[in-house]
Amino acid sequence: MTENVNEGIRDVLDKLYRSESRQILATLIRLLGDFDLAEDALHDAFRVALEQWAIEGVPTNPRAWLISTGRFKAIDRLRRTRHEDPLDSTCEPAEIVASDAEIPENEGVEDDRLRLIFTCCHPALASEARIALTLREVCGLTTEEIARAFLTTPPALAQRIVRAKTKIRDAHIPYQVPSPAELPERLDTVLQVVYLVFNEGYSASSGESLTRPDLSGEAIRLGRLLMELLPEPEVIGLVALMLLHESRRPARTSPEGELILLDVQDRSLWNRDHIKEGTALVERALTTRRFGPYTLQAAIAAVHAEAEQAGATDWTQITALYDLLARIDPSPVVELNRAVAVAMRDGPAAGLALVDNILARGDLEDYHLTHSVRADFYRRLGKIAEARAAYHQALALTKLAPERRFLERRLRELA
Numbered sequence: 355m356t357e358n359v360n361e362g363i364r365d366v367l368d369k370l371y372r373s374e375s376r377q378i379l380a381t382l383i384r385l386l387g388d389f390d391l392a393e394d395a396l397h398d399a400f401r402v403a404l405e406q407w408a409i410e411g412v413p414t415n416p417r418a419w420l421i422s423t424g425r426f427k428a429i430d431r432l433r434r435t436r437h438e439d440p441l442d443s444t445c446e447p448a449e450i451v452a453s454d455a456e457i458p459e460n461e462g463v464e465d466d467r468l469r470l471i472f473t474c475c476h477p478a479l480a481s482e483a484r485i486a487l488t489l490r491e492v493c494g495l496t497t498e499e500i501a502r503a504f505l506t507t508p509p510a511l512a513q514r515i516v517r518a519k520t521k522i523r524d525a526h527i528p529y530q531v532p533s534p535a536e537l538p539e540r541l542d543t544v545l546q547v548v549y550l551v552f553n554e555g556y557s558a559s560s561g562e563s564l565t566r567p568d569l570s571g572e573a574i575r576l577g578r579l580l581m582e583l584l585p586e587p588e589v590i591g592l593v594a595l596m597l598l599h600e601s602r603r604p605a606r607t608s609p610e611g612e613l614i615l616l617d618v619q620d621r622s623l624w625n626r627d628h629i630k631e632g633t634a635l636v637e638r639a640l641t642t643r644r645f646g647p648y649t650l651q652a653a654i655a656a657v658h659a660e661a662e663q664a665g666a667t668d669w670t671q672i673t674a675l676y677d678l679l680a681r682i683d684p685s686p687v688v689e690l691n692r693a694v695a696v697a698m699r700d701g702p703a704a705g706l707a708l709v710d711n712i713l714a715r716g717d718l719e720d721y722h723l724t725h726s727v728r729a730d731f732y733r734r735l736g737k738i739a740e741a742r743a744a745y746h747q748a749l750a751l752t753k754l755a756p757e758r759r760f761l762e763r764r765l766r767e768l769a
Contacts, residue, residue: 360404360408363403363404363407363408363412364404366407366412366416367400367403367404367407370400370416370417370420371400372568373568374416374417374420375396375400375494376467376491376492376493376494376572377417377466377467378396378399378417378420378421378424379392379393379396379491380466380467380469380470380492381421381466382395382396382421382424382425382428383466383470383473383491383529384466384469384470384529385421385425386425386428387529388523389491389519389522389523390519391428391431391432392424392428394427394428394431395424395425395427395428395431396420396424398423398424398427398428398431399420399421399423399424399427400420402423402427403416403419403420403423465579467492467576468531468576468579468580468583469529469530469531470488470491470492470529471488471492471544471547471548471576472530472531472532472540472544473522473527473528473529473530474487474488474491474492474518474522474547475488475540475543475544475547476522476527476540477539477540478521478525478527479518479521479522480514480518481543482514483514483515483517483518483521484518484543484547485543485546485547485550486500486511486514486515486518487514487515487518487519488547489547489550489551489554490515492547493551493569493572495551495554495569497511497512497515499554502753531583537583537584538584538586541580541584541586541588541589544580545580545588545589545592545648548573548576548577548580548592549573549592549595549596549648551569551570551572551573551576552569552570552573552574552577552596552599554566554569555567555568555569555570555571555572555573556570556596556599556600556603557754558754563611563755563756564606564607564611564613564754564756564757565603565606565607567603570596570600570603573596574593574596574597574600577589577592577593577596578593580593581593586644587639587642587644587645587646587649588639588645588646588647588648588649590635590636590638590639590649591635591636591639591645591646591648591649591650591651591652592648592652593632593635594631594632594633594635594636594639594649594652594655594656595632595636595648595649595651595652595655596632597628597629597631597632597635598628598629598632598633598636598652598655598656598658598659599655600625600628601624601625601626601628601629601632601659602616602619602624602625603625604623604624604625605619605620605621605623605624606619607756611756612756612759612760613756613757613759613760616658616664617664618664619664621661621662621663624659629659632652632655632656632659633656633659633660635652636649636652636653636655636656639652640653646682646683647679647682647683650675650678650679650682650683651679653675654672654675654676654679657671657672657675658672667698669695669698669699670699672695672698673692673695673696673699676688676691676692676695677692679692680692686712686715686717686718687718687721689708689712689717690709690712690718690721690723690724690727692708693705693708693709693712693727694727696708697731702730702731702732702734702735703731703735705727705731706728706731706732706735709724709727709728709731710728712724713728720751721751722747722748722749722751722752722757723748724748725744725745725747725748725751726744726745726748726752726757726761728744729741729742729743729744729745729747729748729764732744733764733768738768741768742765742768742769745761745764745765745768746765748761749761749762749765
């Protein structure tokens with residue numbers, strides 16, 4: 355019986371950790387004023403819960419219980435440290451106890467995770483450090499996942515995060531949402547962070563599952579908070595973009611978890627509420643005429659959403675939107691996406707020429723989708739040997755199991 359109770363409590367705590375741990379951590383950072391101390395407190399709280407809840411039962415408000423327990427465990431830890439080393443410079447336990455009164459609530463945003471994002475995105479930190487720290491501390495991505503996004507090694511990425519935490523502590527960077535006057539200059543990095551989190555949730559960089567709904571859902575939640583706080587066109591455009599992409603999630607994989615490409619998805623499965631809201635938001639952002647790359651990407655997604663069937667997609671309009679996007683936010687990835695649109699409008703040979711130009715410059719050689727796109731163009735042109743070679747290149751670069759299975763299936767079909 356006891357074993358069954360313990361297993362049940364462990365399941366409850368596992369679910370709580372997945373759904374609540376980043377919110378609890380953000381609050382503990384606000385209360386304790388230290389990243390590492392808050393992380394230790396978080397793990398202490400879950401460890402104590404595993405022992406006590408099996409005896410006392412799950413509390414009425416598990417999140418509040420975990421925050422309170424973590425806080426007092428941190429105070430105990432500080433007292434022991436102070437007793438063992440009286441010269442230690444860590445703040446006094448009395449300061450921690452009083453921390454609620456010392457940190458005023460921001461009337462505009464009642465969310466500790468939003469406070470934490472702006473703290474992690476402070477201008478005093480290097481740009482990549484801001485994004486890495488936020489992805490790690492706010493959203494719970496592993497060091498390995500973030501390292502892949504930055505095309506660096508996990509040890510180097512870990513050092514970057516450590517240096518960012520040290521900078522926050524030594525520079526006494528405040529744990530608060532910036533004033534209205536400070537918000538615009540801080541917003542670009544915050545939007546980058548939210549978009550990176552969404553991308554990892556919408557199309558995971560590795561693993562067995564194509565998507566991580568917890569991450570994309572969290573990114574949309576944070577985007578909505580930002581939109582309430584600062585309804586700028588690009589904030590609105592980013593929320594629109596995320597909603598329009600998220601609308602396709604039910605149709606992107608088969609019941610067995612296999613990848614389904616956009617042109618063969620069952621569009622009746624698309625979330626019409628997301629499409630309606632996303633389309634309204636992108637129109638709102640476009641009417642300001644102060645939009646940027648997120649709004650343009652949302653406009654492209656809206657054109658896809660308007661087509662009831664893949665064959666009805668307005669590729670001329672999509673290509674024109676990519677032309678504009680390439681002018682205001684040029685990048686090899688934008689060029690690659692534009693090449694796909696051109697191929698759909700003008701034929702695979704036209705798209706292949708554009709992709710070959712990207713590779714000739716040395717861009718996107720290590721990006722698996724470059725070779726996957728190139729392979730598809732060759733396949734459509736009937737150049738089987740070239741298609742197989744490109745699929746093999748893509749297969750060697752992808753770390754996501756559903757994508758690997760898709761590429762292997764394409765190779766079998768060509769054989």
